[in-house]
Amino acid sequence: MNITANIKMADVIIQNHHLLSVINRFGIQLGFGEKSVDSVCKLYNINTDFFLDIINSFNDPDFFPKQKLKTYPLNLIVDYLYKTHDYYLNVKIPEINSLINKLVESSSGETANAIKLIHKFYNEYSSQLHQHIAYEEKTVYPYILKLEELYKEGNEEQKKLFVSNNKFIIKDYATQHENIEEKIYDIKNLLIKYISPEDNFILCFKILGQLAHLEDDIKDHSEMENKIIVPKVSIMENSLQNI
Amino acid sequence: MENITIGILTESYVISRGIQFIISKNNGLSSHIIPNSELCIKNNIIENNINLLIVSDNVFEEPKLLKLYKTDRNLNFGLIRTKQVSLNSMFEFKIDFDLFDTEGIIKSKLDKYLESALNSNKLSLENSELSKREIEILRLVALGKTNQAIAETLFISKHTVVTHRKKITAKLGIKTISGLTVYALLNSIIETNEIDELN
Numbered sequence: 001m002n003i004t005a006n007i008k009m010a011d012v013i014i015q016n017h018h019l020l021s022v023i024n025r026f027g028i029q030l031g032f033g034e035k036s037v038d039s040v041c042k043l044y045n046i047n048t049d050f051f052l053d054i055i056n057s058f059n060d061p062d063f064f065p066k067q068k069l070k071t072y073p074l075n076l077i078v079d080y081l082y083k084t085h086d087y088y089l090n091v092k093i094p095e096i097n098s099l100i101n102k103l104v105e106s107s108s109g110e111t112a113n114a115i116k117l118i119h120k121f122y123n124e125y126s127s128q129l130h131q132h133i134a135y136e137e138k139t140v141y142p143y144i145l146k147l148e149e150l151y152k153e154g155n156e157e158q159k160k161l162f163v164s165n166n167k168f169i170i171k172d173y174a175t176q177h178e179n180i181e182e183k184i185y186d187i188k189n190l191l192i193k194y195i196s197p198e199d200n201f202i203l204c205f206k207i208l209g210q211l212a213h214l215e216d217d218i219k220d221h222s223e224m225e226n227k228i229i230v231p232k233v234s235i236m237e238n239s240l241q242n243i
Numbered sequence: 244m245e246n247i248t249i250g251i252l253t254e255s256y257v258i259s260r261g262i263q264f265i266i267s268k269n270n271g272l273s274s275h276i277i278p279n280s281e282l283c284i285k286n287n288i289i290e291n292n293i294n295l296l297i298v299s300d301n302v303f304e305e306p307k308l309l310k311l312y313k314t315d316r317n318l319n320f321g322l323i324r325t326k327q328v329s330l331n332s333m334f335e336f337k338i339d340f341d342l343f344d345t346e347g348i349i350k351s352k353l354d355k356y357l358e359s360a361l362n363s364n365k366l367s368l369e370n371s372e373l374s375k376r377e378i379e380i381l382r383l384v385a386l387g388k389t390n391q392a393i394a395e396t397l398f399i400s401k402h403t404v405v406t407h408r409k410k411i412t413a414k415l416g417i418k419t420i421s422g423l424t425v426y427a428l429l430n431s432i433i434e435t436n437e438i439d440e441l442n
Contacts (some may be wrong), residue, residue: 061275114429121425186422194429
């Protein structure tokens with residue numbers, strides 16, 4: 001079912017509580033009473049159409065309105081991606097980390113050693129994610145925002161100057177996501193196949209559930225970057241280079 | 244099981260949408276409608292990770308589709324028969340729908356396909372023990388050796404190393420070097436102190 005503007009926001013969350021993490025990214029707090037999605041978006045000064053496209057793509061894996069998403073200004077999308085990063089680094093990653101910690105502490109013998117290894121792998125993954133995000137926020141996103149600004153409003157001279165000062169081409173960056181997704185897949189795989197935490201299986205299930213959420217979320221995030229941002233930026237780059 | 248993603252390509256949006264609707268009722272299956280006007284079907288397939296393409300007979304007879312059928316070995320084909328002409332029997336279709344199949348029949352044909360896809364996967368899982376050579380290569384990978392170094396150590400070509408590595412990943416479902424290292428440690432293929440020595 002597609003979520004539409006006039007559905008009650010409360011019903012959206014009741015129907016799929018995983019969407020809480022998405023509304024949180026938009027800064028929306030709970031307590032929206034009987035208000036519709038549209039009213040809540042207006043209250044928080046959020047573009048309702050954009051919100052609906054994002055929330056629907058989370059709610060239904062088959063929903064990804066590529067053409068429509070391409071019509072939004074890049075700054076709107078980038079702003080959303082910044083918030084998503086914040087959610088990964090400050091909520092999700094520490095949350096999973098503390099769960100794995102608990103699992104290590106409450107295990108003993110061989111199992112504890114095995115979980116420690118996976119914990120180390122997870123830490124490696126998390127520092128790679130930190131690095132990747134830092135690179136995007138310090139280099140890629142500012143570049144994109146500047147490019148869009150010039151593409152829309154810059155004069156010929158400014159554009160030429162930008163091209164000569166920027167060697168960075170968006171395609172180089174498009175291929176970098178894969179490894180990040182692969183690692184989280186491997187962690188899940190190793191936990192499922194090779195860890196048998198006799199007394200702690202509920203904790204282990206929890207970790208797996210959280211990892212799967214993060215994996216899905218990151219997939220969605222990369223899809224947005226690779227299918228929306230990269231093609232849009234390529235068009236702008238080409239146009240600027242051809243002046 | 245590897246995810247199955249279905250692409251639907253017919254000359255009629257109504258037919259495509261109908262098939263998609265029925266497929267969506269089957270749990271865990273995602274599908275994309277490829278517009279008949281799509282110029283580069285191949286890209287669309289890659290972009291959406293499609294591994295089963297359901298096409299109508301009219302469209303299948305077009306040269307671009309025949310070429311795709313002959314060249315893309317990883318792609319499975321399903322057929323929707325919309326006219327009473329039989330296609331050359333040399334073509335192999337994993338699913339064979341008729342335009343006038345009932346919802347129940349379409350569902351059962353899909354279920355049958357899924358079951359066979361699942362079984363073929365099980366088969367590979369049961370035979371997923373690593374060979375001695377693969378363990379040897381995994382050990383060197385886990386110790387951080389490059390393909391070139393592994394080739395030189397074992398007196399084989401770099402190409403052979405790559406082939407072995409692909410097989411290892413396929414058998415274990417582990418894709419990254421860090422993941423393989425953890426696997427090797429968990430299964431005592433390498434010891435922690437060997438890695439500590441490296442660091």
